Amino acid sequence: MKKAVVFTLLVLVALSPSFISAEEIEGALAPYLQSISVTIRADRGQGSGVLVTREMIGLDGKPVKVNFVWTAAHVLSRLRKTRTVIDTKTGQSKTLVEFRDAEIVQEIVENGRRVGEKKMLASVIKYSDADEGQDLALLMVRKIGMTDKSAVFYDGGNDILPIGTKVFHVGSLHGQFGANSMTDGIMSQIGRVLNIGSAGGGVVFDQTTVNAFPGSSGGGVFVAGDSEETKKFRGQYCGMIVRGAGETFNLIVPIRRMRTWAKAAGCEWAIKNDPKITPPLSEIYKPGWIIEDTGGVWNAKAHAVRESAFFFWLRDRSKVVATILKPGVEGIKSETYIEIMPFPENKGR
Numbered sequence: 287m288k289k290a291v292v293f294t295l296l297v298l299v300a301l302s303p304s305f306i307s308a309e310e311i312e313g314a315l316a317p318y319l320q321s322i323s324v325t326i327r328a329d330r331g332q333g334s335g336v337l338v339t340r341e342m343i344g345l346d347g348k349p350v351k352v353n354f355v356w357t358a359a360h361v362l363s364r365l366r367k368t369r370t371v372i373d374t375k376t377g378q379s380k381t382l383v384e385f386r387d388a389e390i391v392q393e394i395v396e397n398g399r400r401v402g403e404k405k406m407l408a409s410v411i412k413y414s415d416a417d418e419g420q421d422l423a424l425l426m427v428r429k430i431g432m433t434d435k436s437a438v439f440y441d442g443g444n445d446i447l448p449i450g451t452k453v454f455h456v457g458s459l460h461g462q463f464g465a466n467s468m469t470d471g472i473m474s475q476i477g478r479v480l481n482i483g484s485a486g487g488g489v490v491f492d493q494t495t496v497n498a499f500p501g502s503s504g505g506g507v508f509v510a511g512d513s514e515e516t517k518k519f520r521g522q523y524c525g526m527i528v529r530g531a532g533e534t535f536n537l538i539v540p541i542r543r544m545r546t547w548a549k550a551a552g553c554e555w556a557i558k559n560d561p562k563i564t565p566p567l568s569e570i571y572k573p574g575w576i577i578e579d580t581g582g583v584w585n586a587k588a589h590a591v592r593e594s595a596f597f598f599w600l601r602d603r604s605k606v607v608a609t610i611l612k613p614g615v616e617g618i619k620s621e622t623y624i625e626i627m628p629f630p631e632n633k634g635r
């Protein structure tokens with residue numbers, strides 16, 4: 287009898303909705319999504335990011351709330367610097383990769399009017415570049431306990447949202463001026479493969495119809511949860527806007543790829559909220575903490591062929607540059623500074 291009762295309880299637990307989705311979003315969805323979305327200023331460029339909050343053991347041994355931001359690596363590329371130094375032990379030269387701090391900005395709106403903004407410095411703690419890696423980066427806000435708000439990540443079994451699922455994008459469309467802009471759309475295709483990097487096999491993206499503009503890069507895409515099948519995933523982060531090839535044809539880094547990379551890079555805790563795998567804050571400050579894997583363990587090596595798609599990254603407007611739209615077309619003066627990747631010559635376009 288006891289064995290039968292235990293078996294029944296285990297079945298009930300396994301079928302319980304709370305077991306399937308332990309972190310459900312309650313209350314109005316739009317204010318929540320805006321509360322976890324930030325603008326990222328990196329040198330003279332701007333992009334978007336999504337806040338993640340984790341409780342960690344602080345430097346004094348007491349629990350503290352630490353804020354992190356997921357964004358696209360190409361948003362932060364201007365913060366990455368290299369310099370050559372001489373190793374005093376071996377006498378050999380070596381190249382150091384260093385990152386300057388980014389600035390994250392949160393819009394403050396009261397009574398239907400913008401009343402100001404909150405700015406904080408954030409250090410780059412994980413980075414995988416756009417050309418040779420996954421175009422993903424994780425920032426840590428230097429101010430401890432800036433907010434309690436946190437994204438919740440989609441975990442629907444195989445992490446693949448069905449085509450036709452309604453989703454929202456919240457980002458800084460056209461930079462800080464368009465901070466916390468919200469657009470909607472659907473998942474229009476899954477498994478697009480771009481031949482970037484050099485390891486072969488390409489890199490997987492999912493496709494969505496949400497509107498995105500320069501400044502959207504790094505911003506989150508979230509499940510609307512408007513159907514019976516998706517309501518338990520309402521408001522959950524399912525991918526990151528990184529590339530586009532026209533209005534309503536935009537590509538995201540799907541959460542399944544983010545999760546795989548985060549495991550390899552040692553920051554799975556920034557997606558999976560599990561105290562058992564969350565490190566103490568002191569570990570991130572250790573000299574041995576790896577920010578970027580330049581040896582290729584995390585990232586695929588550079589690919590010779592690039593597909594046609596541009597980054598949604600708002601660049602500095604103080605300089606006017608020529609942008610090539612297609613081979614054979616003269617460069618035009620760009621006022622929005624969208625970086626457009628050329629069509630491969632072998633496609634005959």
